[in-house]
Amino acid sequence: MMKKTFAVPGEVLLEDLLAGFPHASAVLDEGFKIVAVNRMFEALTGYGRDVAVGVYADFIFRSNMGNNRGQVFQRVVETGETATIEGDIVNRSRKKIGIRFTVSLLHTRRGSHTKGLLVVLEDISAIEATAQKMLSDWSSDIIGHSPKMQAVFDVMPLMSQTEASILITGETGTGKDKIAEAIHRNSPRGKFQFVKINCGALPPDLLESELFGHVKGAFTGAVRDKPGMFKIADKGTIFLTEIGDMPLSLQVKLLSVLDDRAFYPVGGERKESVDVRVIAATHRSLREQVEAGAFREDLFYRLNVLHIHLPPLREREGDTRFLLDYFLQDYATRLGKEIQTFSDAALRHLLNYAYPGNIRELRNIVEYCANVCRKKNIGKEDLPAYLFAQVQAAAPKIPAPDLTPRREAAGKTAASPEDRQAVSGDNWTEIEKKMILEALTASKGNRAKAAEKLGWGRTTLWRKIARYGLG
Numbered sequence: 001m002m003k004k005t006f007a008v009p010g011e012v013l014l015e016d017l018l019a020g021f022p023h024a025s026a027v028l029d030e031g032f033k034i035v036a037v038n039r040m041f042e043a044l045t046g047y048g049r050d051v052a053v054g055v056y057a058d059f060i061f062r063s064n065m066g067n068n069r070g071q072v073f074q075r076v077v078e079t080g081e082t083a084t085i086e087g088d089i090v091n092r093s094r095k096k097i098g099i100r101f102t103v104s105l106l107h108t109r110r111g112s113h114t115k116g117l118l119v120v121l122e123d124i125s126a127i128e129a130t131a132q133k134m135l136s137d138w139s140s141d142i143i144g145h146s147p148k149m150q151a152v153f154d155v156m157p158l159m160s161q162t163e164a165s166i167l168i169t170g171e172t173g174t175g176k177d178k179i180a181e182a183i184h185r186n187s188p189r190g191k192f193q194f195v196k197i198n199c200g201a202l203p204p205d206l207l208e209s210e211l212f213g214h215v216k217g218a219f220t221g222a223v224r225d226k227p228g229m230f231k232i233a234d235k236g237t238i239f240l241t242e243i244g245d246m247p248l249s250l251q252v253k254l255l256s257v258l259d260d261r262a263f264y265p266v267g268g269e270r271k272e273s274v275d276v277r278v279i280a281a282t283h284r285s286l287r288e289q290v291e292a293g294a295f296r297e298d299l300f301y302r303l304n305v306l307h308i309h310l311p312p313l314r315e316r317e318g319d320t321r322f323l324l325d326y327f328l329q330d331y332a333t334r335l336g337k338e339i340q341t342f343s344d345a346a347l348r349h350l351l352n353y354a355y356p357g358n359i360r361e362l363r364n365i366v367e368y369c370a371n372v373c374r375k376k377n378i379g380k381e382d383l384p385a386y387l388f389a390q391v392q393a394a395a396p397k398i399p400a401p402d403l404t405p406r407r408e409a410a411g412k413t414a415a416s417p418e419d420r421q422a423v424s425g426d427n428w429t430e431i432e433k434k435m436i437l438e439a440l441t442a443s444k445g446n447r448a449k450a451a452e453k454l455g456w457g458r459t460t461l462w463r464k465i466a467r468y469g470l471g
Contacts, residue, residue, distance in 0.1 A: 019039075025040070025119065026038075026057065027117070035054075044123060076117060098124045166305070192236030193233050205219075211228050215266070218267025230276060234275055248296065258303075323363075324347075339378060436465065447465075
């Protein structure tokens with residue numbers, strides 16, 4: 001601990017000393033009674049100097065920081081070390097205020113005689129309110145009580161206040177876009193644009209034009225100048241999802257933008273400056289892609305300054321039940337239905353399912369159930385047919401799932417992945433092909449809608465269509 005003392009010339013009035021401090025401050029004598037306060041102290045606590053001076057500090061602070069009978073004050077006197085703790089105080093109006101509370105020794109300048117203690121109270125309630133607002137702003141797609149998600153929530157407020165690039169990793173459907181948007185919305189750039197582009201959804205030439213714009217005549221059909229996503233996101237944030245699918249040729253140009261904050265539009269001869277924060281996301285392992293030569297190592301390090309990994313739903317202990325109930329309540333309200341809960345039989349199937357599409361798939365399943373259900377409880381017959389196809393093929397041998405309502409289940413663990421018997425490769429291939437065909441039929445061939453029904457990203461669906469020869 002740092003030893004920090006304040007030397008005071010004997011002739012200087014304590015009130016004059018405290019007037020120069022930027023936070024609420026008080027001086028205590030050797031018996032821990034208040035001998036001087038500044039105006040900020042009066043405003044924060046509600047106690048004027050005429051009331052506070054001569055009173056034991058404990059009586060004025062009334063905090064929850066373990067300072068009864070002056071333990072903290074005494075520790076500072078005995079060790080000579082400054083103490084900094086955080087907690088709440090209750091002011092004269094009985095309002096609880098978040099405080100960072102710093103206590104230091106106060107000496108005379110001419111000797112080692114201790115004049116008492118300097119106590120500084122920094123109001124941190126505004127900081128706490130900002131963090132709380134961020135929590136309340138987060139989308140339903142990223143709610144959760146599991147330890148892994150709480151770890152994510154803990155770092156998000158810190159990351160929102162920096163300018164560093166962020167790489168978000170996680171399987172499809174884990175909510176990477178929601179995390180990125182929440183970080184942007186609660187950052188100093190939050191009042192400016194949040195621009196999202198999927199790096200795997202377009203051919204390389206079109207992707208370059210979308211990212212960096214083009215000038216008139218740059219290619220056939222370029223009848224006018226068009227700003228790219230980087231320019232549109234100026235002063236804001238650009239979110240590059242599926243960054244692992246970006247062609248190597250464009251990775252070079254992206255690296256240049258990150259380093260120089262400038263780029264050339266397609267066909268342009270004049271460099272354009274841009275002030276933008278970059279958040280990237282991928283479901284792939286970029287380290288493996290670097291080793292395979294499919295992703296630039298220097299770009300990987302440039303993007304991976306800050307890193308968030310979103311766990312798949314199967315690793316989020318207790319969150320599956322919580323999310324099922326949350327989305328059911330949401331869709332029942334939207335649809336104007338009086339659906340209350342899931343039957344035990346339906347819940348067993350839902351809790352035993354692996355959710356390869358993660359939260360996106362879970363949400364879509366609940367939406368389907370809420371639409372087809374005509375009773376107050378969602379039954380087994382209201383579940384999508386493909387859930388039974390997988391369960392039947394897998395024949396899982398798992399313990400009976402926890403059917404406790406969400407308020408009691410938040411901290412409990414759902415059946416672990418190790419307890420699930422894997423589907424055989426042949427069986428799963430046929431099941432997946434059938435799922436894709438059913439989704440395409442229901443969507444009248446619209447692949448984007450089919451991907452949404454399946455809870456997959458569009459590139460995932462297109463890749464599987466090509467793999468199974470369904471195109």
